[in-house]
Amino acid sequence: MVLIFRAGAPVLLLFLVLAGGAAVAAPVSLPVSGERLLAADREPQNWMSYGRDYAEQRFSPLQQVNQYTVENLGLAWYFESDNHLGLETTPLVIDGVMYFTGAWNKTFAVNAGNGELLWRFDPEVPRSKSITACCGAINRGLAAWGERLFLGTLDGRLIAIDRVSGEEVWSTQTTDPEQAYSITGAPRVAKGLVFIGNGGSEFGTRGYVSAYSAETGELRWRFYTIPGNPEEGFENDAMERAAATWNGEWWRYGGGGTVWDSIVYDQELDQLYIGVGNGAPHNRRIRSPGGGDNLFLSSVVALDPDTGEYLWHYQEVPAETWDYTATQQMTLADIEWQGQQRKVIVHAPKAGFVYLIDRNTGKLLSAEPYTTVTWASHYDMDTGRPVEVEGQDYDGEMAVVFPSAMGGHNWQPMAYSPATGYLYIPELDMGMPFDEISPPDYKHLKRHFNTGYHTDSGDTGQRFSQAMMAHLPKSHLLAWDVEQAKIAWKLPHPHIHNGGVLATAGNLVFQGTSDGRMLAVQAESGEVLWQFDTQNSVLPGPISYEVDGEQYIAVAVGRGGVLTSNTGRAYPTGNPNNRIMAFKLGGAASLPPFERPERPLPPPRTDASDEEILAGRALFDRFCARCHGANAVGDGSVPDMRYLEPVWHENFEAIVLEGLMEQAGMPRFDDVLDSGDVRNIHAYVIERAHEDLELRQESGWWATLKDAAADAGARVVSWFLRP
Template sequence: MRVVFKTPLLSAGLALLFYSVGLPAASVTQDRLVSASTDADHWLSHGRDLNETRFSPLNDVNTTSVDNLGLIWSYDFDDTRGLEGTPLVADGVMYVTGNWSVVHALDASTGEQLWVYDPGVPRERANAFCCGAINRGVALWEDSVLLGTLDGYLIAIDRTDGRERWRSLTIDPSKNYSITGAPRVANGVVVIGNGGSEYGVRGYVSGYDAATGEQLWRFYTVPGNPQDGFETEQMALAAETWTGQWWTMGGGGTVWDSIAYDPELDLLYIGVGNGAPHNREMRSPDGGDNLYVASIVALRPQTGEYVWHYQQNPGETWDYTATQQMVLADISWQGQTRQVLMQAPKNGFFFIIDRITGELLSAEPFVPVNWASHYDLDTGRPVENRAARYVDEPFNVRPSGLGGHNWHSMSYSLQTGLVYLPALDFAAPMEQEEEYTWFEGQWNLGYKMGHSPFGRLLSQALLRRMLDSYLLAWDPVNQQEVWRAPNPEMGGGGVLSTGGGLVFQGTANNRFTAYDSENGQALWSFDTQHGIVAAPITYSVNGRQYVAVMAGQGGGYSMMIGLKRQAATPKRRVLTFALGGDRVLPGYELPSTRNKPPTTTASAEEIDRGGVAYTRFCARCHGAGVVSDGSVPDLRKLDNSWYENFDQVVLEGLMLSAGMPQFDSVLTPHQSAEIKAYILDRAEDEWVLHNDPSWWLAIKTWLADKVAALLLLFV
């Protein structure tokens, strides 16, 4: 653990910290959190209010004044990995998380660093993290900052000086669990889940005493080995929906992101993830609904007692998680006011659920869907396309496992009654693995992970045409699209809506944009120098409204898809804007020229086998087709000395301390050589491409795009 101070504190007292930034101290109590929807100045919890709306009534920045919005301050991070956090702001201080679960406290009006807390996450555990060394944020309770760390700790930090108060280990460290999500606080109980489904873990969510760190309860989301007995009646009942020896592969069902709390009903809602492996045929070979994967579960926050559940995808087999943001709202539904929970999860249907009983009220597709025709409201179950389960033959499922909407936060405007969400229309082939091999501590999906048989340029042209990414305005009452704003690149970041009639979103093409919330017209935009996946916030200090967002491409599908958006890698930053702001981001130098990569002498068959192995073990970080998004090194563009020392890195762990895993337990030297051959083959493609005369490159790009369009006619 390391704490760094940059602003001299007059004493260790909390009041004097806030005095040093000119604001009164105030404890973040249950009353403050409950009334957050009417407290426009602060952003006290992950979704701004306990309803998780991400809507702010602040309106000084509005459709008329937004032209005068400009950068007021920025704060740089040292790491090059993606930024996914939602900053919190309380009483003039911003609390924001960078890579490796490091917390930064900043003066919210100037960006001046107050303190930095580093929990000391061991970099050699990087192989246990699904989607990069990211963190989505912290929680505030009284005078503590509450943090979940990548290596599975829940930690309380003093808001005054950044010193650690307590830490509790929430996982079995011998398993590949991790925490990337933000904790939530339900009247003094800190609730935290975890990730690691693809690595073979068993999901659960836990409640801890916010004052002491004592574990109060634990609710498992999938049953364990029946011979060990079941923790609760719910686990015994859930076991009846599983077959085979699922527990040997973990089962999955991790609660890695969305959690919401209704203080009036005293209900805690958790979103449960996919099964493990993804393919049900592998984990539960004789079928079954596999409770509680892909479900929303309601619990009592003080005890973890089960109240109800609704399963969106019985027998989930496509990586369709229910971990996406849940919004709690009271809406007019069929002539009466209903207390509902709204969610737009990966499977492409927008759900409206009675949050008192768990009754399904509506499920309509918000993106194109082919795995099911509709939901039967009497049974609450989807009417599936049988072929979509890819048991007999491959199926091009839509949406893909990336989801019609992933973790990137949506916003529910109390002004327009619309939900604004980052939508993705992308189909992907799924095919049974003939001979499935389980690897402890590695990704285990249970279906083929084929690499592209096309050249790099054609592969990227195909990908561009297959992806349709946009900001979607959705009417939840009428269950229909109102407007959309297309994103020129794959993947839009999280969303903020405001009382000023604006919707803010950052995108992968290095833009931060404000849209008119009524019609989607783009009113203002800023060049962020880096792609954005995180969600913006807005707050007020001394009567001045600020809008802030974290700029730093990476994480999840950005790393795996590997679409490179820029020639350089500028600093990852917090960017904060206000009316009248006139700051300019510093320029940056383009990468220097590099040596031509070595030419591989491997056969086509060896290169092909290397592509298969690379896709299973390397693509989740370094990108499909060896095209990195820039948050980790692009393996096609390394200094030649790294190719010469390839085995030392991959098999001997030369770069463990930097977060590069060691693969000697799953790869032989021969397989490592084949992966290297595949990488060098791709490196040569990239070298030739970017050393062609510009006119020839333009012709090839045009030809690849036309061929991609033709090939898509047969998909």
């Protein structure tokens, strides 16, 4: 074995002499130290952390691929996974090796230059865990420190993996397995500590963030985001102060406030910022009937990274009641603001405003809408509080509110370019109805029901339908001028729910779309300069890296998760396996042709009455639509119920009530449904299959018109109108 140091880069080339005497060169990385992460710009060939650097700007200094050469960009290689479930990962690239996660937290290492598999790791997450996972068996990525990778699993474990061998080093349970917690976000790491949050507020959990030793997995500190039962005492002064902003018995419902995505380390100020989620229940009059701001819901909270001690907070939506989480990506930047240099957090979360927050103090500098907003008219800059619009809090009467609970911007990463001063946001311009709901027993809720937002039939539904038709859902890639606090340009997309964003020094912005395109646009104007047919939706953000002097653009491809499965829109290309795709100048690889599977004929219609089919629809919308799609229109990441093979119809009740497919991730529902319920659901599914068949058998302009209407958002509207 011979070790060769390559000058000017922290890489070793390890030559393994095999039995036949041949030598195979494989990249061997040096440890990912704090010094390397702090100086990420010195290694533009790598992508060593979730947002590339600690500022999480998702800006690559590489510029071999630029606005003049991008027309020559082609597919270099692709790596195909073994399933159709959602792929939301941001890959890491460290010294020529790419690391990424897939469904059920399977983790892969591949050669970043050609996509060849080096190892895979399966944490063997129990498939039954899908019942308490809000948004699919997905994961957004890894963290790296030393010679290890760190993975948060759907069942709440934090696992350290050896980066060379792919073997588990240690594992610790970060959540109470008896509660409905889950982890979908990527861990963050700094100063030898791994920071991890969790999800589960939909099931009545209490939010917190934890720090573990990267070396041993030992818990170092934990910060709860909302107070618990006052009779049990408070963990710290911050929780005692927060409790004064709650009323009633909020702890009985769990309260929410989970930290399920954004955690950012500020290397300049040595502070850790966490984005806190929504309340549970969503309706503030249920969880805190006497009013109050309900700290620290929908807040950015600054902590001491060494101890977890509270430093400051800014609450973006006091007493939030629309599922307006503040968990979306936070970006750190140094900008000129009103004649002064300021260190700021730039945040564009669900609530529809771009917030500029002073990183030293937490003071709000600016809050301007980047999408349609109706819940608040503006922010009072003296108090830093929003001015709510009367009637938008659905107090006793349904209200159509913008943004929807999906938010003006959800988990898909945004990017900030220091070259243009623009923040690039994957925007969703969409509203939805909110209505009063009865208080469920959140602490004992074992599964996620679609009970949070609904409308009644009749006049209420008609008024909502009219409102939505006047403002159909839209989606854009939006460039926001940070220093001017205004929109610079917008690129419209044909469908909602598009992918995350990458900005580069080549004056380019890359984004994937839900209709299966990878785009490169000119960063200053939004002009589309290049596109590639990916055969599938692109949801996460792309990355850029360099191997052997060639720049690559890579992205995870494959729809899934709650937003694509719930939109009720069929995808014309079907759903091939999820993939990682990497592009380079002159890339000449091609994807295999994909042919949509033959659709089986549905079984004969049942003898169910119209009332029973309607009851089946209501049950389907409550228990099944979260995965199988509104109106039983699936996105292909899980089976589309209209195209089931005969064997699934024959075993429908055994699957739903007896758990026949539980080990594959399909939960059983015998605790909430009986045989009569299942017969009605099955009758509805069969009816939808026949309606689809009749539509496909039609020809001419009428069928085309109905397809276009569905793609324009009619099916999205009908999802929100479900009983």
